[in-house]
Amino acid sequence: ETGDTGLRPYLLYLNQNKGYLYFSIASLAHLTFVIGQVSQNTWMASGVDNALVSTPKLIVVYLIIGLCSTFFLLVRSLAAVTLGMESSKSLFTQLLNSLFRAPMSFYDSTPIGRILSRVSSDLSIVDLDVPFSLLLAVGATTNACANLVVLAAITWQVVFVSIPVIYLALRLQRYYFATAKALMRINGTTKSLVANHLAESVAGAMVIRAFEEEDRFFAKNLDLTDTNASPFF
Structure with missing residues (x-):
């Protein structure tokens, strides 16, 4: 078997049980978290040498931005876990229905090892690896773009x-x-x-x-x- 399936498997995965909704929430939460990190660093860098900003105000604003960023980070984690659970439930239910309703000719022509592999290791990958890999890809891309924008703004x-x-x-x-x-x-x-x-x-x-x-x-x-x-x- 050769070839590239493209984004079709991931789109099919996100199409299970409001997967697009949870994925969008997680992506937006991570984007907000990155913006909060950039805002924290910008506020600290600009406020340290600013005589109009007192030390208590500098620390309080910095902590508020940090707490808000932590909240959005928590939202991202919860959305990722919910995405994995809901999509896995849907796919597992569809798999069981297909296996229970399959004709006997399917079991005669399909090796039992292939079926066991699908319901064990493959489902484990779907449960644990796919949702976090998706969000890791989105997070890494967002972080890279944010760092590039900051560097370009400072040193074009x-x-x-x-x-x-x-x-x-x-x-x-x-x-x-x-x-x-x-x-x-x-x-x-x-x-x-x-x-x-x-x-x-x-x-x-x-x-x-x-x-x-x-x-x-x-x-x-x-x-x-x-x-x-x-x-x-």
Whole structure:
């Protein structure tokens, strides 16, 4: 399996149980948090040398901005957790309905390891990795843009340095994406083989012991495990 699926899986994920709403709330909360951080630094830098701003006022305003930023950071975290929970519930319900209503021909033609891989490791990725990875990408992009704007406002010459750096980062990103997607596909394919072999070994444990084939099945399991672990080494 090759190719790039683009943003379609992420849009499908956000389309579950008001995912767009929670994602928008989290993104806006993080943007407000970044603006608060910039405002904090700007206020402190401009107020320290300003004789018209007293020390208590400087500290109070700084603390108020910090507390507001912390509140929006909390909102972002809660929205991210809610996004993950609601989307995972919806996807898990759809998966169970599909499995329970699938015809017997589906189970005859589909290895049990592939099904176990979908309902275990793949759902774990959907539950834990996808929502936080989405918000991490949005947060990193927002932070980078904010830092670039601040640097450009203070030292505009940095724009000429930023353009080739951004271009180089995009080129490296494309190279990394192609490699990472290939490794993830290999991991998913080989992991289903491990789960399928384990399920068959458990189901036929009595026959395996009767014919004293434990060592062969154990060696086969180790070989499949090594193959599955190879993309990570």
